[in-house]
Each structure stands twice: as C-alpha cells, then as structure tokens.
Amino acid sequence: MSEKTAVASGEQEPAEELRRLQALVEDGRVEAARTLVTELAARCPESEGVRQWARVLAPPRIVGAQPASGSGLEAERRWLRAHAAEYPGCWLALDGDRLIAADADLKNVRSSLDHEGLSGVLLHYQPAPRE
C-alpha cells in the first residue's frame, strides 16, 4: 500500500507530512505549521501524531480569570537585586525577603519547601558564570 493511499484511508501515520510539520516548527514557521496541521487533521483524523501536533500548535486560549493576589513582589525584587548573585548556579526560593532555600538541585529546594510546609514562593534560577 502506498503512503498516499494509507493517508487517504486514515490507516496509518502520515509519516512524511509529520516530518514536514516538525521541520516547519524547527524552522520557526509556526503559521505554516498550523496551516499544514489543520489540513492533516481533516485528511487523517485518526492519526495520533497529527492529533498531538494539532494540540500543541493550537492558538493559545484564555481559560480562566482569578482574583488579584495584591502582591507586587517588591520585597522579592529587592532581595534578588541585592543578594541573588551570591548564589551562582543555584535555584532560590524566596518568601518576601526571606531566602527559604538555595541549592543547585531544584529537588533539594522543593524538599526544603515541603519540610517547612511552604508554597506560593518565588522560584528563581541564578545562573553560574559562563566559561
């Protein structure tokens, strides 16, 4: 069975078109990729690969609105400017102007937060100097 026939019958993945789709995305041609995935979704509605691309290439949607937190993070911003450079290569967790944890491994920062029963913190990665 030729690929064209297989695509038309929806019996298998349109491998060549999926590679083209990936190439368009990797080339930064998102609108062309959206156009192609819409065509493919109509031609190959059963294709799992097409469905996956269609889901992630869909335009963004607003799905909700919540009340204001009231926080402008002023204390966190002041702390970052004053102290973050002292922790190169570290993930930092800040609650206001309080440093909760600093570690190169985000999992260790999360453990500290869990240990203190904290959430709703600012997580910030302070990069290490590049060589």
Next chain:
Amino acid sequence: MSFGQAYSGWARYLSDYPTDYGEMLVAVPCHPGAGPDLVYGLLDTAAQWCVMSLDLAEDLGCPPRADDPSAMLHTRFGRMLGQIARVPLVLPVVDGEALTVEATFWISDQWSGPTVIGWKGCLERIRFAIDPQTETFYFADSEV
C-alpha cells in the same frame, strides 16, 4: 491625540536584571502549570514559544507528556532538543483579574536560560502594555 485601551489587570515586572547570560530586560511574574509557586518569565516578543527547563516543569507539576512532539530548536545557546507541550500559565496581578492562558511551551532538559514568555502560543492572544516609569505590565484577553 490620545487613545484608550482597556486592561483587566496589572503586575509589577522585574527590569534590567543582570544575569550571566545577559540582562533580563522585562521579566513578568507568572505561574507555569497554574500552581501556587511563581517564577519570573522573560517577556520576549521575538521568541517563537514560551520556554522552560525540564527540571522546573517537573517541579511545578507540568512536565511534557510522553507523547508530546519533539523539536530541535535554535536558541541563543545553540541547537537543543526539547518537547512542545501545552501548559496552563497564570499571569498574576496586583490589582484586577489574573489571567490563565492555555499556552504552548518548549521544554528542554538542555535549557539553562531563563523561563521565557514568548509570542506564539501565548502573547499572541494577550493585549498588553508596558509602563517603564512604574515598571508595570498591564494585560487583558485580547478578544474581550
């Protein structure tokens, strides 16, 4: 001449923040994954996608799905492999209403740069304005 536009909320952004990969010019607070914890995301209208490291995505409970498509993208640090994933992103506000956007992120375990709020899959749906005098980011659903 003056023009009026409506916004549903505002937040304070972090500006000209020095890092070792350059300055984050405008970084806005956001909740990738819609959980309680915040990060600053570099507002980048020149970026194709929102970008996040895999360890951050896992920590915030929004890792890519196993079947999310892969893509090798050109970045300022070279070509890197990641996955394209759909992630809810909350833009919190000091006043007004926070917005939740179903956004598209490129998530990579090779990415060590900042979290990025990019154009496609996110900002293209948001009306926004910047006031550099007060470091304020105003925004709204562009379709309202």
